Structure formats: structure tokens, C-alpha cells
Amino acid sequence: MTAFIFFKEEISLFHENFEENNLENSKDTNRITENSKEYYSSNSISKTDFDNDSNFKKDNPKIEYKKRTIVGFDPGLTVGIAILDLNGHILSLKSFKEAKYSDVVREIISHGRAIIVASDVYPAPKMVKKLSASLNTKIDSPSSVFTVGSKKEMVDEFLKDIKSNFSPNNAHQRDALAAAIKTYKNYEKKFNQIDKRGKEKNLSFKEREEVKTLFINGMPITKALDLINDSKVNIKAEKSNFDNILVSDLKTGVYSNSDSNLNSQKTLIKLKSRIKQQESQIKNQEAIIKNLRDKNKLLKNKIRKQKKKSSKLKFKLEKLQQDYSNEILLEKKVSSKINIIKKLQMSYNNEKVLREKLEEKLKTFNKIKTIEVSDKAVPVKIIKSFTRDGINESYHQGDLKSGDVVFLLNSRGGGSQTASLLSKLSLKAVIILDKMPPQAKEVLENNDIPIIKSSKIGIKKGKDFAIVKSEILDKEIQIWKHKIKKQRNQDEKEKLWNVIDEYRAKRKRDSHEN
Known part of the structure; x- marks a missing residue:
């Protein structure tokens, strides 16, 4: 044309x-x-x-001929413009702060006729589309993210290859130049082919x-x-x-x-x-129209295929979402059932342990009953520690009752209050391994509960209880009672003599005063 x-x-x-x-x-x-x-x-x-x-x-x-150009455009408060010819030469690289739209168009057309406006982002901004419509050009924008690092690398490599005096002074010029270079690179091989042919x-x-x-x-x-x-x-x-x-x-x-x-x-x-x-122009336009119609037909087919594909993918996505929802519900149900099973398992294990303990106690109880029926041996209940907790533990488990004989494995920690707990049970006797504190011993003796050393009665200790021969135990209890009675009589005599001595001393003082 x-x-x-x-x-x-x-x-x-x-x-x-x-x-x-x-x-x-x-x-x-x-x-x-x-x-x-x-x-x-x-x-x-x-x-x-x-x-x-x-x-x-x-x-x-x-006669005036205008070069065909590729325009890289970075819109914003500060506008970046880069203009390349179809041989990859940089014709202009500028940026304008708060530039008028007419100034931007004037700058572009002053260097030739633009055939492509390139953007460095996808989708192309509205300002890029407006400029393209004004200049009646195509728009070219990247199909994926164009990172700052990629832009800088592309610009530096391009400027090094062409040995250009142009260099971007700011980010706006760099982005515009990167967009123009990327578009030129997309067409470079085809341009070279056109030049050759x-x-x-x-x-x-x-x-x-x-x-x-x-x-x-x-x-x-x-x-x-x-x-x-x-x-x-x-x-x-x-x-x-x-x-x-x-x-x-x-x-x-x-x-x-x-x-x-x-x-x-x-x-x-x-x-x-x-x-x-005019005939040549008509022929040219008819060829372009035919080409556009063919392209439009191809694009319509492509859109139809894409819609069909999109519909299938949408159906597949909905099915996946439904399956996923069902799977989540199933997982929640399974998780809930698992938690219930764990709780039941834990409860079962606790009940099992408790049952085993009760069975063991029942066996012990039966043994104790058997021994109690016999006149030859007496069952002895074991208290592990002479403390409030140790006594309460044995009492609440049903091991202690009135008239029992107990065996203190360790009597050192007890005091008067601890001894009072045992006194309230009205025990038949308390057997000890070591020396009992005087305060506790005094409380038990005052309540007529015999305290007998285990070495004197030949006690036999089992897992949960001990036994002692009833004859030996009764003999030791009698000895303890006789000893306590004698001790009390001696204490009474000492008290009486102390009263008599005090009376004599008083009479003596009174006589001296008269």
C-alpha cells in the first residue's frame, strides 16, 4: 500500500x-x-x-514514510515509554511524571507508526488498552508473571548485545523497555525470516x-x-x-x-x-478480512472447545468437591467412632484393673476369713506407712475394722494425731518393726491398744497381709497388759508419795513459821 x-x-x-x-x-x-x-x-x-x-x-x-514501531508502555502517575523499530533499535526511552495523554500519543507518533503496544503485566491495564485503541494497534502482554528480576536481566542482556547508549533511569523506563524487548523477541525470528525472503x-x-x-x-x-x-x-x-x-x-x-x-x-x-x-487496496483489505474471518472461525472453535472443556472440568470439580465433602464427613464420623472406642477401651482397661484388684482382695479376704475361723492363727492387716494418708487408704479400701491386728511397716513418721486415728478404730494390737515415736506410743497406751515388736511374735508376712500364731499373740498381749498395769501402779504410787512428800514439806514449813 x-x-x-x-x-x-x-x-x-x-x-x-x-x-x-x-x-x-x-x-x-x-x-x-x-x-x-x-x-x-x-x-x-x-x-x-x-x-x-x-x-x-x-x-x-x-513523500513521508513513517517507521513501524513497537511501543513499551508502563502506565501510572509516572509514565514509562520505550520505542523500538522492527530491527530492535531503541528509538526513544523516556518517562513523564503526571503526563497528559496527548503528550504520550505525540511522543509515540513522533517516532513512527506504532503497530504493537506492549505491557509488562497480564492482563493489560485499562490505560494500555486505551492507548492501543487510539493508535489502532495490537496489544501484547506476558502470559505469566514477569518478575522484576527477569525484567532487569532481560534489559541488561539486550543493551549489552546491541551496545546501545540508552539506559533506563528508573523503574518505569525499565518496565516499559522490558515489555518492548519481550514483544520484539517474540517476533524477532519471523522478522528475520521476512527480511531474508x-x-x-x-x-x-x-x-x-x-x-x-x-x-x-x-x-x-x-x-x-x-x-x-x-x-x-x-x-x-x-x-x-x-x-x-x-x-x-x-x-x-x-x-x-x-x-x-x-x-x-x-x-x-x-x-x-x-x-x-484502490483495486490493490481493496484486494489487500479483502485478504485481511478473509484472514480475520478464518482467524475468527478458529477462535470460535477454540472458544467452543474451551467452554466444553470448562464444563467438563466444572462437573469434575463439583464431583471432587462432593467426594471431598463426603470424605470429610466420613473422616469426622470415623474420628468420632475412634474416640468413642478409645474411651470405651480406656474404661474397659480401668474396669479390668479394678476387677483384678477386687479379685485379689477377695482372695485375700477369703484367706483372712479362713485364718480367722481357725484358732491357731490370726490375720494381720498391713499399713505401709504410719501417716494419715496410709491409714485412710487402708480404711477406705475396707481393710481396717474394729478388733483388727495391724502391722506398721514404718512407724517413724507417726505422731499423736496419727495415733489417734488408729485409737478410734479400737484395734486389738499394733505390731511394729522399729521404734515408735513417744507421742504416738503414749496415745495408743492410754487407749489400751497393745504395741508389740514383730521380733517377739514371729510374724509371717505375705503380699497383702501377714499372720501370727494366736497363742503367741495372746501371750504377748497379756504380757503387755501386765507390764502396763504394773507401770500404772508404779506411777500411782509415785504420785501418792509425791503428794505425801508435799504434805510433809508443807507441815514442816508451817511449824517453822509458828
Whole structure:
């Protein structure tokens, strides 16, 4: 399409130059013909690259070509803009604080015609979409998270490779440049392929850029190359036809006498050129429309497949959620049952231990009963410690009752209060291994509870109780009672003598006073 515009401008310029020559007659025909051929030979776009096109623009200021660019855009309070051409050269790298939208657009179009606006985040921000709509470009954004580290690494590597004087001064410029570089890298291989195949077809720099633009907009490379190449061939044919008509008319003297014929011929040529241009544009647009329709059809099929896939996944997800919920409920029920089982198991174990203890006590009790029935032996209840807790433990377990004989394994910890607990039970006798504290001994003796050393009666100790021969025990109890009675009589005599002595001493004092 650009080539058509160049050709139209060439025709206009040629006619202007032609009128300035003020042709008077057919004698100048050969000179004009040579000038025409020389002009088209030196300015034909089919034989030049971008540098020659630049010279052409200098010679013909009416013709202006705008480079195709990739714009990296980082919106925000401070806007970052990076502009690359399709060869990966940095054209601009700037940032604007609180910039107007018009200033941003002006900066971008001052460097060429943008064909892609690139963003460093996905999805693209609203400001990026607005800029893309204003410039009528595609949007390119990363498909995954573009980390700060990845951006910095990409920018540093790119600047090192191209040896550019540009360098980002802040994070906004860096993000914009990273977005533009990433987009360029995505298309770089295809751009190189277009350049290689375009040069094989003798396409100029601008024509190759047109191919790249068509490719970015969705047209396959081969189709785009053929379209631009066909347009170029049509332009060449139109030029050649124009030259032949012009030279023929000059030779036959069509322009020698009247300018009206020349003007009519010029108008006709312009109209034909315009018709060809419009036909080529229509053909180009039809190709783009067809390509977009094909792409739209593919996208619709893809959307339909994705919806079907999404529906299946949704159904699968709902089923998984239901299964998961059922599994959780089952786990809760199982957990509850397990807790109940553990509690029952614990209760069973406690009951089992208690039953074993009770069975053991029952056996002991039966043995004690058997011994009690016999006149030869007396059962002895064992108290492990001569303390309040030890006595209470034996009492609450049903081991102690009135008239029992007890065996203190350790009598050192007891006192008067501890001895009082035993006194309340009205025990038959207390057997000891070691020496009992005097306070406790006094309480028991005052309550007529015999205290007998185990070494004197030959006690036999079992696991839960002990036994002693009833004959020996009764004999020791009698000995203790006799001893206590004698001791009490002696104490009474001493008390009486003490009273008599006190009385005598008083009478003596009274007599001395008189």
C-alpha cells in the first residue's frame, strides 16, 4: 500500500517538473524522454533499500514514510515509554511524571507508526488498552508473571548485545523497555525470516516493513510477501505504461501545440493510477478480512472447545468437591467412632484393673476369713506407712475394722494425731518393726491398744497381709497388759508419795513459821 502512495507522488512530481520545463515544441522530445527515463531509473522504489528511500524523501519532501514501531508502555502517575523499530533499535526511552495523554500519543507518533503496544503485566491495564485503541494497534502482554528480576536481566542482556547508549533511569523506563524487548523477541525470528525472503524478492526496506505489519495483524508470511510483491509488479507495469504513453505522445507531437491534451492525458493517468491503487487496496483489505474471518472461525472453535472443556472440568470439580465433602464427613464420623472406642477401651482397661484388684482382695479376704475361723492363727492387716494418708487408704479400701491386728511397716513418721486415728478404730494390737515415736506410743497406751515388736511374735508376712500364731499373740498381749498395769501402779504410787512428800514439806514449813 505504501508503494502505491510513492508512485502517485512520483507522477505528481514528474508532472510539476514537466510543466516547469515549458515545452514549446517537439524538438525537445528526446531531451524530455531521456529526463523521464533517468528520473524513474534513479528513483524506482523497487531497486532501493531504506537508505536510498531516505535520500528519495530528501529530494521529494512531499513523500513521508513513517517507521513501524513497537511501543513499551508502563502506565501510572509516572509514565514509562520505550520505542523500538522492527530491527530492535531503541528509538526513544523516556518517562513523564503526571503526563497528559496527548503528550504520550505525540511522543509515540513522533517516532513512527506504532503497530504493537506492549505491557509488562497480564492482563493489560485499562490505560494500555486505551492507548492501543487510539493508535489502532495490537496489544501484547506476558502470559505469566514477569518478575522484576527477569525484567532487569532481560534489559541488561539486550543493551549489552546491541551496545546501545540508552539506559533506563528508573523503574518505569525499565518496565516499559522490558515489555518492548519481550514483544520484539517474540517476533524477532519471523522478522528475520521476512527480511531474508523479502530481499530474495527484491523488496525494499519499507515493503518488508509492510509485510511485517501484515504478519503482525494475522496474515501468513507467504501470503503477505505475495501481496506486496504483486502490488509492486502492478506499480512497475503502471509506470512502464505511463512512460510509453508519454514518450509516444511526445514523439508524435501531442503536447507541441496544446496544453489541454497534456492536462487531459495527465488526468487520465492519475485516474488510472488511482483506480489501480484502490483495486490493490481493496484486494489487500479483502485478504485481511478473509484472514480475520478464518482467524475468527478458529477462535470460535477454540472458544467452543474451551467452554466444553470448562464444563467438563466444572462437573469434575463439583464431583471432587462432593467426594471431598463426603470424605470429610466420613473422616469426622470415623474420628468420632475412634474416640468413642478409645474411651470405651480406656474404661474397659480401668474396669479390668479394678476387677483384678477386687479379685485379689477377695482372695485375700477369703484367706483372712479362713485364718480367722481357725484358732491357731490370726490375720494381720498391713499399713505401709504410719501417716494419715496410709491409714485412710487402708480404711477406705475396707481393710481396717474394729478388733483388727495391724502391722506398721514404718512407724517413724507417726505422731499423736496419727495415733489417734488408729485409737478410734479400737484395734486389738499394733505390731511394729522399729521404734515408735513417744507421742504416738503414749496415745495408743492410754487407749489400751497393745504395741508389740514383730521380733517377739514371729510374724509371717505375705503380699497383702501377714499372720501370727494366736497363742503367741495372746501371750504377748497379756504380757503387755501386765507390764502396763504394773507401770500404772508404779506411777500411782509415785504420785501418792509425791503428794505425801508435799504434805510433809508443807507441815514442816508451817511449824517453822509458828
